[in-house]
Amino acid sequence: MKRIQWNRKILLLIPFFLIAAMFLIIPMVMMVTSSFTSEATGAFTLDNYKEVLTNPFYTQAFMNSGLISIFSSVTGLVLAILVSYAMTNLPDKVQDKLTVYINVAANFAGVPLAFAFIILLGNSGVFRLFLDNLEWPLLNNFDLYSWQGLAITYLYFQIPLGILFIYPSLKKIRKEWKEAAFMLGATNWIYWRKVGLPSIMPSIAGTFVIMFANGMGTYETAYALTGSNVNLVTIRIAALVSGDIYARPIIGSTLAVLFAVIMIVILFVSQMLLKRVRRDLA
Amino acid sequence: MRTKKRHYSTYIIMALFGFYMVFPFVSTGLYATSTEWSNSILPRDFTVQWFAELMKDPAFISAVMRSIVLTFTTLAVVLVIMVPTVFIVYMYFPRVDQFMKGLVLMPYAIPGVILATGLLRMYSGSLIPMFAVLVGGLFIGSLPFMYQGVRNSLESIQTKNLMEAADLLGASKFIAFVKIILPNIKLGLLITTLLIFSSFFGEFVLTNLLIGGNYETIRIYMLRRMNENGHLASAVMVAYFILLILISLLITYMTSNKRRKNLRKKGEPLTEMDEAEVLLPPTEDSLTN
Amino acid sequence: MSFIAIDELKLSYGDNNVLKNISLNIEEGELVTLLGPSGCGKSTLLRVLAGLEVFQEGELYLDGEEISNLPSKDRNVGFVFQSYALFPNMTVYENIAFGLTIKKLPKTEINQKVMAVLRLVNLEDKADYYPDQLSGGQQQRISLARSLVTEPKVLLLDEPLSALDAKIRKQLQMDIRKLQKQLGITMIFVTHDQEEAMILSDRVIVMNEGKIVQQATPQELYAQPKTHFVASFIGNYNILTSEQLKQLHPAFTGKSGKHSYAIRSETIQIKPIHGENVLSFPAHLDDYTVLGSTIRCYYTAGTLKLTVDVLNSEINISELAKTTDLYIHHDHIVPIDM
Numbered sequence: 072m073k074r075i076q077w078n079r080k081i082l083l084l085i086p087f088f089l090i091a092a093m094f095l096i097i098p099m100v101m102m103v104t105s106s107f108t109s110e111a112t113g114a115f116t117l118d119n120y121k122e123v124l125t126n127p128f129y130t131q132a133f134m135n136s137g138l139i140s141i142f143s144s145v146t147g148l149v150l151a152i153l154v155s156y157a158m159t160n161l162p163d164k165v166q167d168k169l170t171v172y173i174n175v176a177a178n179f180a181g182v183p184l185a186f187a188f189i190i191l192l193g194n195s196g197v198f199r200l201f202l203d204n205l206e207w208p209l210l211n212n213f214d215l216y217s218w219q220g221l222a223i224t225y226l227y228f229q230i231p232l233g234i235l236f237i238y239p240s241l242k243k244i245r246k247e248w249k250e251a252a253f254m255l256g257a258t259n260w261i262y263w264r265k266v267g268l269p270s271i272m273p274s275i276a277g278t279f280v281i282m283f284a285n286g287m288g289t290y291e292t293a294y295a296l297t298g299s300n301v302n303l304v305t306i307r308i309a310a311l312v313s314g315d316i317y318a319r320p321i322i323g324s325t326l327a328v329l330f331a332v333i334m335i336v337i338l339f340v341s342q343m344l345l346k347r348v349r350r351d352l353a
Numbered sequence: 354m355r356t357k358k359r360h361y362s363t364y365i366i367m368a369l370f371g372f373y374m375v376f377p378f379v380s381t382g383l384y385a386t387s388t389e390w391s392n393s394i395l396p397r398d399f400t401v402q403w404f405a406e407l408m409k410d411p412a413f414i415s416a417v418m419r420s421i422v423l424t425f426t427t428l429a430v431v432l433v434i435m436v437p438t439v440f441i442v443y444m445y446f447p448r449v450d451q452f453m454k455g456l457v458l459m460p461y462a463i464p465g466v467i468l469a470t471g472l473l474r475m476y477s478g479s480l481i482p483m484f485a486v487l488v489g490g491l492f493i494g495s496l497p498f499m500y501q502g503v504r505n506s507l508e509s510i511q512t513k514n515l516m517e518a519a520d521l522l523g524a525s526k527f528i529a530f531v532k533i534i535l536p537n538i539k540l541g542l543l544i545t546t547l548l549i550f551s552s553f554f555g556e557f558v559l560t561n562l563l564i565g566g567n568y569e570t571i572r573i574y575m576l577r578r579m580n581e582n583g584h585l586a587s588a589v590m591v592a593y594f595i596l597l598i599l600i601s602l603l604i605t606y607m608t609s610n611k612r613r614k615n616l617r618k619k620g621e622p623l624t625e626m627d628e629a630e631v632l633l634p635p636t637e638d639s640l641t642n
Numbered sequence: 643m644s645f646i647a648i649d650e651l652k653l654s655y656g657d658n659n660v661l662k663n664i665s666l667n668i669e670e671g672e673l674v675t676l677l678g679p680s681g682c683g684k685s686t687l688l689r690v691l692a693g694l695e696v697f698q699e700g701e702l703y704l705d706g707e708e709i710s711n712l713p714s715k716d717r718n719v720g721f722v723f724q725s726y727a728l729f730p731n732m733t734v735y736e737n738i739a740f741g742l743t744i745k746k747l748p749k750t751e752i753n754q755k756v757m758a759v760l761r762l763v764n765l766e767d768k769a770d771y772y773p774d775q776l777s778g779g780q781q782q783r784i785s786l787a788r789s790l791v792t793e794p795k796v797l798l799l800d801e802p803l804s805a806l807d808a809k810i811r812k813q814l815q816m817d818i819r820k821l822q823k824q825l826g827i828t829m830i831f832v833t834h835d836q837e838e839a840m841i842l843s844d845r846v847i848v849m850n851e852g853k854i855v856q857q858a859t860p861q862e863l864y865a866q867p868k869t870h871f872v873a874s875f876i877g878n879y880n881i882l883t884s885e886q887l888k889q890l891h892p893a894f895t896g897k898s899g900k901h902s903y904a905i906r907s908e909t910i911q912i913k914p915i916h917g918e919n920v921l922s923f924p925a926h927l928d929d930y931t932v933l934g935s936t937i938r939c940y941y942t943a944g945t946l947k948l949t950v951d952v953l954n955s956e957i958n959i960s961e962l963a964k965t966t967d968l969y970i971h972h973d974h975i976v977p978i979d980m
């Protein structure tokens with residue numbers, strides 16, 4: 072072919088772009104524009120943002136979501152690294168099978184997960200009653216329907232999610248580690264400090280960001296567990312856009328836009344930094 | 354030997370982790386099969402009465418039916434549109450392909466609640482039925498996963514090479530796609546489809562926010578019963594998970610089949626591809642949280 | 643006009659000029675190899691002929707027809723890939739029949755042709771196998787058969803044998819050459835193995851950095867490399883400047899305008915040559931390796947290092963003297979461009 076002709080194949084992509092426009096792009100644009108629209112007059116305004124940013128109820132929602140996400144992702148990450156490392160010591164066949172089941176566990180989120188924890192740790196949870204019988208005050212200050220409960224519950228899907236990202240990169244360096252150890256007789260510790268950790272650091276950082284974002288966006292689990300007891304961004308937004316009594320869709324859109332912007336900035340910046348780190352290492 | 358020594362702590366960690374992971378499943382299972390469970394480590398009896406009751410509840414049957422209708426409708430739309438789209442983009446529009454790779458992060462920036470907000474803004478009170486909006490929303494939610502899944506399958510069969518070969522034998526692009534590419538990605542496609550199937554089947558966020566009580570799917574039913582009768586709700590979950598586990602088993606079975614075939618061919622495991630598959634699922638689970 | 647004519651072809655990827663003004667003519671029934679180091683543009687040139695690559699300038703003729711803007715599927719060109727590119731979902735039979743079914747030939751005719759070509763590549767018994775049940779060599783033969791069965795005007799082969807082990811490779815080289823002669827088909831064969839190029843071809847086209855640097859028969863190429871690059875790529879040449887040659891033998895007078903000379907290592911003798919026009923000079927043996935039928939000796943003469951191949955049958959290793967005189971006939975000192 073001498074020249075690239077105008078590629079008619081692009082016509083075949085129309086259905087896809089049509090759907091993307093109808094159900095993603097235009098709705099998002101409308102969400103943004105409505106966040107700049109006055110509830111009363113329909114004119115352009117910044118009042119919605121002023122309201123959201125000054126109302127402690129909404130800022131607290133962001134804070135709460137952030138804290139739970141940070142707690143669940145940091146703890147989840149540490150545990151995920153531990154388990155991933157242990158997994159690399161198992162026989163290969165077992166490792167393969169495990170990843171499939173860990174995937175199932177990562178899917179065990181939302182209503183069923185919340186309910187399983189209610190059975191165990193709820194006000195009349197089996198585990199709680201059991202401990203009461205033994206007169207162990209272990210859970211006395213623990214309230215499943217508060218942010219503590221949410222953090223514990225989030226951990227359940229955060230750990231598998233972390234493993235699904237950490238395990239492959241750990242496995243990759245494990246192989247090299249074996250060779251390096253044989254060749255140089257380096258001690259375990261020196262290896263990890265000089266080679267191991269620096270080379271998985273980018274993947275750990277990336278995983279952390281994803282786990283954090285995952286925690287921030289979680290709605291179903293929190294809703295099923297606490298209804299609207301805990302003031303989280305996702306719960307707030309959902310209540311504002313679909314609640315019958317308190318519906319204020321425009322304020323909901325404003326919160327949603329803020330949420331999306333924050334997440335996009337975090338993801339974007341972390342991706343840039345990660346690229347930088349990878350280049351430095353290479 | 355270093356590795357021998359470490360096995361001890363390895364198994365302790367794995368056992369604790371396994372226990373933690375299995376615990377909720379087991380307790381739900383026990384709860385579903387007992388009439389009364391409190392104050393004891395294990396329930397005192399075993400019953401299937403909740404399952405029997407469930408089967409008699411017309412609301413349950415119709416919730417399952419609704420979930421099935423929603424799932425298959427969406428799945429059909431997703432497959433019919435996405436498979437050719439990914440193929441064309443992968444083959445002929447490398448720039449778009451590069452852009453689409455960034456999609457993987459989309460669910461994290463725009464999780465279900467945010468997407469629902471936008472969709473409600475645009476469509477609530479409009480002429481377009483909410484069911485169609487829900488299908489569209491699920492389509493968007495499954496995009497990253499579908500894109501990666503189909504793309505990986507295309508890559509693993511060296512699609513570009515096969516298309517060139519077909520081209521030089523005189524086949525049109527359409528014939529080559531139907532007769533060569535589709536049959537060869539069938540397996541990968543099936544696996545992707547099954548994983549998406551399970552995420553659609555358990556969908557809650559979009560359904561609840563967009564249609565809510567007017568269209569009670571299995572998870573919404575689950576939530577309603579949860580507040581009425583715990584044992585019954587457990588039974589719903591057990592039924593639901595049996596289905597999911599069956600699907601997972603099917604996937605394990607099929608992947609191991611594929612691996613065997615590849616082993617025969619290449620004489621060594623396809624580690625890179627395996628990793629790609631392991632990396633896939635996280636994008637999907639954010640759909641269901 | 644030649645059967646295949648490439649006229650002032652230019653191709654670049656962005657700033658990377660991959661093919662720089664290539665002109666080439668190939669006659670019907672010829673087997674031509676494209677030889678050159680990795681990245682010199684051999685595959686790209688082949689893919690341009692097949693219509694798989696977009697180029698910017700130049701013209702392409704096949705059998706008298708301008709084909710630049712003809713899509714691949716209408717060019718009637720066969721292509722054999724290094725990676726075989728067999729369709730994994732089809733049996734050997736279905737793979738080979740594919741091109742014919744596209745042409746909507748009657749079933750009986752398809753059957754006839756497929757079986758005939760299977761016989762040609764000696765794999766009749768494998769018709770119902772799937773590609774992954776065959777060895778690499780067998781797969782490549784099927785790939786060859788699949789391309790041949792549609793009777794293309796020209797068959798293009800891109801390093802078809804490089805994934806195979808040495809023994810099967812040798813065998814397939816012979817098979818391909820035999821087939822080509824038998825069918826009288828025009829072939830362009832890409833390789834980076836100079837030995838393969840020599841064995842197979844009527845004509846070798848040596849490429850470097852997107853240009854054709856020499857085209858010649860294998861014999862010519864071997865005896866008369868035109869440039870430093872060709873001489874060093876083709877193999878065992880000692881490359882010397884005229885000053886260096888004068889050092890060896892003050893009486894040497896180079897040809898005017900040429901500053902470099904290539905001397906094939908087996909043309910340097912350790913036994914005296916009699917007659918006119920012989921250079922001789924003392925040298926010291928540093929080392930040697932036995933390659934089989936030849937012994938490769940490394941000599942130092944003054945400050946120069948020279949490689950000399952001696953036939954194993956001609957000399958006993960123990961007779962190799964530490965210091966000896968070396969002899970070169972003037973005819974074997976080939977002037978080359980830098």
Ligand SMILES: Nc1ncnc2c1ncn2[C@@H]1O[C@H](COP(=O)(O)OP(=O)(O)OP(=O)(O)O)[C@@H](O)[C@H]1O
Nearest residue numbers: 655658660678679680681682683684685686687834
């Ligand atoms: N699609 C492409 N985009 C950009 N550059 C390319 C592309 N394909 C090839 N090139 C460049 O063109 C040059 C020639 O590549 P080509 O594949 O023709 O080399 P080759 O002679 O076949 O080498 P080899 O022996 O390794 O196969 C290389 O420098 C390569 O980097």
Ligand SMILES: [Mg+2]
Nearest residue numbers: 684685686800
């Ligand atoms: Mg090449």
